[in-house]
Amino acid sequence: MSASTTMPAIAVYPGRADTVHLTELPRPTPGPGEALVRVRRVGVCGTDQEIIAALFGSPPTGSDELVLGHEVLGVVEATGPRTDGVREGDLVVATVRRPDGCPACLAGQPDMCVWQGFTERGIVGAHGYMVERFVEDVRHLVVLPPALESVGVLLEPLTVVEKALRQADLIQRRLASWAPKTALILGAGPIGLLGALLLRSRGIDVVVVARRPAPNPAAAIVEGCGGRYASLRETPLAELAADLPPFDLVFEATGVAQLAFEAMGVLGSNGVLVLLSNTGGDEVAPVPVARLNLGFVQGNKVLVGSVNAAHEDFTAGVADLGRFEELWPGLTARLITHRLNGFADVARIAGGIDEGIKAVIEFAQ
Ligand SMILES: [Zn+2]
Known part of the structure; x- marks a missing residue:
């Protein structure tokens, strides 16, 4: 593939320890009901470190690689047809878990999945968000007000x-x-x-x-x-x-x-x-x-x-991040103690991140 049709991503070979590496994915195009999101920032958490240590994680079907990252903040760059509620330029967070066909998932509670056949982006059977851009069904995106740009990457852990x-x-x-x-x-x-x-x-x-x-x-x-x-x-x-x-x-x-x-x-x-x-x-x-x-x-x-979270917890979290800023301006952002530089710092992700509170990877815009 030529450079213009692919984009960089940070991946591991699940099941093999310490295999963090740069890879290339095809550049996606949004279809009906989907948005193309440019990644701005991704949080690194204990689950990522467990995946890197090969204690956890599985690749998408047909791949031996898994793109890491499930705590994302991005900006909608383009939308396909029928994407009500999400517009170009929106600041968004994507949820993590995708439903299987179990009764809980069908009822809109994939966080209470019964069959355990779900996928989770960046964790189980689906690529994550440590990538230049990704496409997602707008039903799995949550729009944040621009004022929450500095703390939005903390929405998923919240x-x-x-x-x-x-x-x-x-x-x-x-x-x-x-x-x-x-x-x-x-x-x-x-x-x-x-x-x-x-x-x-x-x-x-x-x-x-x-x-x-x-x-x-x-x-x-x-x-x-x-x-x-x-x-x-x-x-x-x-x-x-x-x-x-x-x-x-x-x-x-x-x-x-x-x-x-x-x-x-x-x-x-x-x-x-x-x-x-x-x-x-x-x-x-x-x-x-x-x-x-x-x-x-x-x-x-x-x-x-309690594990994972429902869509309603993401929308409640957006309101609460705003409330935290009103009550204690700037305090929430102090959780971010380490900032890594996108694809250039892949070696630091691979080497493990030293003790702080939260490390985030900044992706150049
Ligand atoms: Zn389920």
Whole structure:
């Protein structure tokens, strides 16, 4: 193919560790109901690192390569016929999961997929967004106001906690009244911090716990939105919780399975614990089963897992990103601690990204 008909992309050979490389894809053209999106920025997350380490990920049918990236912000460059609601020049984020034919997917809830036959762009069976341009069905695009250009790349990770809170709200319809006042967030990565912003924006008292002692950039963000940060290196979770009021809501987002079980021990009566960590491996650990079981029974507590997000979580997230900017101007963008330079920095992506909060890849316009 000639240079004008192809475009660069960042890909791996799934199943083989450390195979990040530049590749070429055919330059796509939008068909009916589709938009051509020029990629502006892509976030890198733990899932990408797991795919690079060959712990996860699969290529599209007929390919041995998978283009990485599922946290995208782009600009619509062209549209095909019948693309109501999306126009040239729109700032957009694309959702990640694409439905199979299961009852949940058919009902518009691919995030609750029953058959597990879905694809996910940049993760499972479909190319991702670390590419110059991509074509997408406009039903999978979410339009953002131009004012959210600096933070829009964080929409996809925000939807993880948007869904978590929506699930908790749905579950708590069992109660005559549900007005959570206190929340604990385990983990101060992007998910934990976006969770802190979300719950603080709802007026909930938030404690974020993580390993690193303060001061650090994550603790500064927690404090910037009026939350409290505590280091587990200094105080164990049970000891921390003993000095605090009972938690109505807990989000577990550390990636450490042990902490999911410790969190069960500090959840308040009638509370909800939402597990959000994708924990690999086969770790086995002793757990105080009688005490945890009794606490859940006597306290009417709920433990729920949550993965991915629905389209409604993306639209809710757009509104909340705007709310965060109103409440704490510039704070959300401080989650982006590393900026890589598009296709030129492919070696840095391959080499792994050192400890920060969120790395994004900037693509030249
Ligand atoms: Zn499904």
